[in-house]
Amino acid sequence: MSDEVRKGEVVLEVEDLSVGFPTPDGLVQAVNGVSFSVSSGQTLGIVGESGSGKSVTASTIMGLTNQKSANVLGSIKVGGIDILRADEPTVRGLRGQEMAMVFQDPMSALNPYYTVGNQIGEAYAVHHPGCTKKERREIALGMLNKVGIPNPIQRIDEYPHQFSGGMRQRIVIAIALVNNPRLLIADEPTTALDVTVQAQILELMKSLQQEFGSAIILITHDLGVVAEAVDDVMVMYAGRSMEKASVTTLFDNPSHPYTRGLMGAVRSLDHSSRGSLHTIPGSPPSLISLPSGCSFRPRCDLAASLGDTCSLKVPSMRRVEPIGSLSACHLDDQQLVNLTKKNFAS
């Protein structure tokens, strides 16, 4: 099985992206040389430890990271335009129309002083100058309906604080989807939703994809959602991409030691009803002073088997045969495959 299933043309191409935030304590290297691409019709899942750089990657793609206050390197091409070098009006023109994002924190994405109907209608009007007030309202009603807000006619004129957490999240989703973007980045879009509404939102995104061939990036820590909704997965750790694989390959044969730790934690929650849960020992490294070599090294129980290698060299991404995934680890193919067999034979 090929790991980068190409469904259509490349919509987004990220190359060697690094984002660092200068702080009084030093430079926080939030994203550290990440490359990936997404094609139309494809859904890429991004998973990884809290604080590993998923949201920063996403907002930089959207052109929302201030390049004056942050150090941004590499390139981000959306439909051929380099977001990092284009002028502000060009990026603003792309945002909302070509590309849209569902933010992790729904409340911060909504304006508390405008009704939800106005906010959805406005998002539409920005890219449809000349549309009438009535059209806007109809579009907003339709979107509220699509994202499953009961009784939209009654609720369209209400303010964000009058909605529950999950409803606000659905309103943010409605705003992102209103212009049928070619690239949708959804950052934890279903975290505040119960499983039935979650299924409905994932369906909605899928149907957008089928209808308009959109490319989707789904950032989530919920591996159940990953298993159900994405084609390919990128695993991030401390600002770096550790593993890339098709979803079935990743679940059948997680090759990178960090990915295996992550999977172990899921299994432990699914199987134990009581008692201590499995965690990855240790804590994430400081992004101001990353460990030398592989950033997972201080928590990796396999590093010792390679002598000094893991602390001397940053592992680069390479294909692991015969599994077919891309993995950034110094262990050789045979060692990685053996590990896979040992713990994940089903």
Next chain:
Amino acid sequence: MSSEVILEAIDVIKHFPTGARGLLQRTTGTVKAVDGVSLQIYTGQTLGIVGESGCGKSTLARVLMRLLEPSAGSVKLQGEDITHIHGQHLRKVRSQMQMVFQDPIASLNPRHSVGEIISTPLKFLEGHHAGSDKARVQELMNLVGLNPEHYNRYPHEFSGGQRQRIGIARAIAVNPKIIVADEPVSALDVSIQAQILNLLEKLQADFGLSYVFIAHDLSVVRHIADQVAVMYLGKIVEIGSPEDVYGITAHPYTKALMSAVPVANPRIAANRHRIVLTGDVPSPVNPPSGCRFRTRCPKAQELCAQDEPLLLDRGHGHPVACHFPD
């Protein structure tokens, strides 16, 4: 259950006026967010609450914390009626309860550093010494897996999951008796989620803490709860031990909920049977007559539109509000 009741809700109702605010517009109805809920939280135990988005979980949590005054019914803390208390008295009662809010960023003051945010509740403790705050805050940051060196950073400099943990550190800072946690681990990756759940369980074992734990992740709730309440449109439809609610599921809504849980396995995910709820999603402004779930219930019959099913033990060993349970 052997241990004693610490917090109790009796027929709690909370309605909100709906429609646009503003001088010229009248309200157009009432959102029946919580509509007759009774439950007990036992000392040293955990009540898990699950249910559809918008069914009233956060509202119920705010009423239990007395951040909201209920429209009717009462709330008792250790037998004392706290439904309508105010001012000094309310502040005193509240110091025993802490809440972890669903929306981390909205609940953290953007102009305060994390150190200030976490140490704020410490200032209200008896015998408080400002000098020891920093050490205590850094200890708490460590416990929830935040880097203590980030003491002086501001909320916007943290990731979503890190902000969620700031809220948790603030809640456990003052050793409260009760913590009401609204989706406390929803933004965390599984490993850190496990770390937080282990921490909450350890605090419970060491200090006899009681929790109300709201989450949409059913495996998290099963893991942590002693009692699970399933809510639908302002009411509890099924309540019992996790073994009962997950094992001998009796309510059709609970069944549908269980079947929709995503499975972390792409092969199983592709082939499993999911109960898809069809029919109109009712509004809490005018809930359906009789059973509120009937517009979407695969088992609904005529009786369901006429009589509201009461929350009773119907032979399953735990209460269920359904005329025709499984």
